[in-house]
Amino acid sequence: MSHFENQGREAKSRAEVMKDACSAFLRELIALPSPSRAERLACERVIQEMEELGYEDIRTDEMGNVLGRVGSGRRSIAFDAHIDTVGISRPSSWPFDPFRGQVEGGFLYGRGASDQKGGLASIIYGAALAAEIGLPDDLEIYVTASVSGEDCVGLAWQHLLGVEELRPECVVIAMPSDLGICRGQRGRLEMDILTEGVSSHGAEPDRGRNAINLMAPIILAVSRLHGALKTEHPMLGRGSVAVTDISSESPSLTAIPDGCRIHVDRRLTVGESVREAVGQLEALEEIRAANARIEISEYREKSWKGLEKSVQKIFPAWETPEDSPAFRAGVEVAKIVLGETPKIHRSAFSSNACATAGQYGIPTIGFGPASEECSHSTRDRISLAQLVPAMAFYALFPSIYFAD
Numbered sequence: 001m002s003h004f005e006n007q008g009r010e011a012k013s014r015a016e017v018m019k020d021a022c023s024a025f026l027r028e029l030i031a032l033p034s035p036s037r038a039e040r041l042a043c044e045r046v047i048q049e050m051e052e053l054g055y056e057d058i059r060t061d062e063m064g065n066v067l068g069r070v071g072s073g074r075r076s077i078a079f080d081a082h083i084d085t086v087g088i089s090r091p092s093s094w095p096f097d098p099f100r101g102q103v104e105g106g107f108l109y110g111r112g113a114s115d116q117k118g119g120l121a122s123i124i125y126g127a128a129l130a131a132e133i134g135l136p137d138d139l140e141i142y143v144t145a146s147v148s149g150e151d152c153v154g155l156a157w158q159h160l161l162g163v164e165e166l167r168p169e170c171v172v173i174a175m176p177s178d179l180g181i182c183r184g185q186r187g188r189l190e191m192d193i194l195t196e197g198v199s200s201h202g203a204e205p206d207r208g209r210n211a212i213n214l215m216a217p218i219i220l221a222v223s224r225l226h227g228a229l230k231t232e233h234p235m236l237g238r239g240s241v242a243v244t245d246i247s248s249e250s251p252s253l254t255a256i257p258d259g260c261r262i263h264v265d266r267r268l269t270v271g272e273s274v275r276e277a278v279g280q281l282e283a284l285e286e287i288r289a290a291n292a293r294i295e296i297s298e299y300r301e302k303s304w305k306g307l308e309k310s311v312q313k314i315f316p317a318w319e320t321p322e323d324s325p326a327f328r329a330g331v332e333v334a335k336i337v338l339g340e341t342p343k344i345h346r347s348a349f350s351s352n353a354c355a356t357a358g359q360y361g362i363p364t365i366g367f368g369p370a371s372e373e374c375s376h377s378t379r380d381r382i383s384l385a386q387l388v389p390a391m392a393f394y395a396l397f398p399s400i401y402f403a404d
Helices: 003-030 040-052 113-133 155-162 211-228 274-282 285-289 325-338 384-403
Strands: 056-060 066-071 075-082 102-104 107-109 139-146 171-173 181-185 187-196 240-249 259-268 293-296 298-302 308-312 344-347 364-366 381-383
Touching: 003 040, 003 107, 003 113, 003 325, 003 384, 040 056, 040 066, 040 113, 040 139, 066 113, 075 113, 075 384, 107 113, 113 139, 113 381, 113 384, 139 155, 139 384, 155 308, 181 325, 187 211, 187 274, 211 240, 211 259, 211 274, 211 285, 259 274, 274 285, 274 293, 325 364, 325 384, 381 384
Parallel strands: 075 139, 075 171, 171 364, 181 344
Antiparallel strands: 056 066, 066 139, 102 107, 107 381, 181 364, 187 259, 187 293, 240 259, 298 308
């Protein structure tokens, strides 16, 4: 048996001992609602747990991201999970209280269990376990509980890399991958299309020009554009385009609306550019006929610590090559802790890797407990059995990555 296999056995054995503490911590995180821009209480709870586990250099940055360090050296890697969650629209539709952390049938239910509080608890304990089983002398691990990930994915890591000047060699995102290795994701571009009409009394619609009516053929054209997209990537597949929201402006509900806006979610595969995606919309005859305006959406909000960020909502696609040391290490570690070859896949969603890999070119992989299909749903849950291999993975990854 190899040295790393022995380390893997030790990591799994110690992770089993830590399982109850990790799951209890996760239940407490779930019990602290943390929608984007309101993560303070959950961040404070993370700091407390890091202190108890012996982390060094624990702090919140200007934006509100929590950082903790394990080990010390000239080389560093980072484990990340966003601490914020989407909200709750209809609590009555949940089988359990979304903020109770109900355990049933080996699963822990609650908002954020899968995306990404389960992963966050796992990396916090996994990095501490890495120090226990023997972290390479010249390597340090930064663990980040990042904020505003649901509001504006990647924004936290734009701040961590651009302002805090964190410089990890590689990043592991604790996304819900069902213990598989994710090595790529499509990007996302958010746009608004606006039409302008002329208002009149609702009793005399012919005197006006209804902005909603102008928008109707545009919506159908965008739907047709989705099926006409051609660029395809071997792993990430084709991009997509969809209308995800519509609103109008009118002096009154008894008046013809003189403004209409739709929100367009454009997923970008590798090989597609922002300019190309915008150009495809500009080329639609329906948009030209309505003299509609296309705008790239902007994010401008204050974080829970009061820092205001203003960025265009452009989130690049990314792919980490199979010959990358980060990917090779991830596969080797997963084989040891799972006892089998892990599933290799792309994630259907976006993650902070759009910044770490897509913008900054840092080799990034995704690995975490729970399944994507549970995210943002009333079935939000995590299998407690997955906490042990997840913690063991994060504990063993630094040693195998360092040895590559």
